[in-house]
Amino acid sequence: MNARPGPGRTNTAHADAGHTEPALLEVRDFQVELITDAGIIRAVDSVTFSIHRGETVTIIGESGSGKSTTAMGILRLLPDDLAVLSGTVLIDGVDVVAVPKAIDKVRGRTVALIPQDPMTALSPVHSIGSQLSEAIRIAGAASKDKGAVRARAIRLLEQVHIPTPEVQLKKYPHQLSGGMLQRVLIAIALASEPQLLVADEPTSALDVTVQAGILDLLLELQEQRGIGILMITHDLGVARLISDRIHVMKDGSFVESGHVQQVVEHPATEYTRNLLAAVPVLGPWDETPAGNTSQSASKTTAAGDPAALTSTGAQND
Numbered sequence: 326m327n328a329r330p331g332p333g334r335t336n337t338a339h340a341d342a343g344h345t346e347p348a349l350l351e352v353r354d355f356q357v358e359l360i361t362d363a364g365i366i367r368a369v370d371s372v373t374f375s376i377h378r379g380e381t382v383t384i385i386g387e388s389g390s391g392k393s394t395t396a397m398g399i400l401r402l403l404p405d406d407l408a409v410l411s412g413t414v415l416i417d418g419v420d421v422v423a424v425p426k427a428i429d430k431v432r433g434r435t436v437a438l439i440p441q442d443p444m445t446a447l448s449p450v451h452s453i454g455s456q457l458s459e460a461i462r463i464a465g466a467a468s469k470d471k472g473a474v475r476a477r478a479i480r481l482l483e484q485v486h487i488p489t490p491e492v493q494l495k496k497y498p499h500q501l502s503g504g505m506l507q508r509v510l511i512a513i514a515l516a517s518e519p520q521l522l523v524a525d526e527p528t529s530a531l532d533v534t535v536q537a538g539i540l541d542l543l544l545e546l547q548e549q550r551g552i553g554i555l556m557i558t559h560d561l562g563v564a565r566l567i568s569d570r571i572h573v574m575k576d577g578s579f580v581e582s583g584h585v586q587q588v589v590e591h592p593a594t595e596y597t598r599n600l601l602a603a604v605p606v607l608g609p610w611d612e613t614p615a616g617n618t619s620q621s622a623s624k625t626t627a628a629g630d631p632a633a634l635t636s637t638g639a640q641n642d
Contacts, residue, residue: 348375355412357398370577376553383556386574437514441526443506454494464517481512504535
């Protein structure tokens with residue numbers, strides 16, 4: 326994977342502190358209250374952040390911290406009868422909290438969502454081509470002519486590096502791998518030529534090798550188009566590779582915010598330090614043959630000593 330130099334993309338212009346143009350997304354004192362049988366739960370509590378063109382901002386936290394609820398609330402994809410939104414959410418200058426119907430003008434156009442699980446996000450009974458073509462027609466990014474729509478679909482699949490796109494258009498979701506399906510979802514999101522992508526755990530269901538390819542693709546698209554990205558993830562490894570700024574979320578609130586290098590190298594809260602400590606670290610490579618008696622002895626010792634077991638496991642990872 327072509328990772329950014331050091332933690333975060335500190336060598337790009339948009340990472341500078343000052344911005345001369347309006348934010349693509351401006352969130353101020355945003356709250357989400359969920360109506361449940363047990364009463365009203367404040368799932369998101371007064372969060373504030375912004376995303377500018379060409380910038381990646383990541384919300385990271387453990388499961389249930391409120392990060393996906395924040396993203397779904399910003400896009401107004403939470404049920405109106407179960408979620409009460411307050412605060413300010415400006416998408417390309419339009420406040421979608423104050424004017425709920427305004428989201429129809431920007432969602433799927435100015436801003437697009439990359440869902441978490443491609444197997445459930447795509448219809449199992451419609452071909453890849455029909456679903457991608459529908460997204461193109463809704464976005465109005467091509468004429469209604471079937472040939473033009475198909476040509477646009479092929480170009481989008483080529484952009485996300487799917488081989489033989491003409492063949493893939495005829496296939497159904499169950500015929501493609503998880504990585505290929507995630508690329509299809511990115512192509513669908515790009516159909517409207519959005520300025521802002523909301524990526525909700527886009528690599529959580531993928532193995533490490535495929536994850537690297539998807540993240541490389543997002544970085545490549547960002548460099549080409551200058552799009553902003555709101556990344557939702559629980560994976561600090563993903564966050565440090567792709568982010569410019571990180572907001573650490575716990576129990577619906579941001580407990581720490583800052584440039585990725587600052588948060589990763591100098592965490593200010595115990596919660597962030599615990600997240601960092603949870604990232605596996607490879608120990609030195611041990612080339613001792615498996616049948617070596619000294620190694621067997623060390624394993625025997627480790628079996629009776631949890632501390633020794635931890636030490637031995639780290640050396641053999």
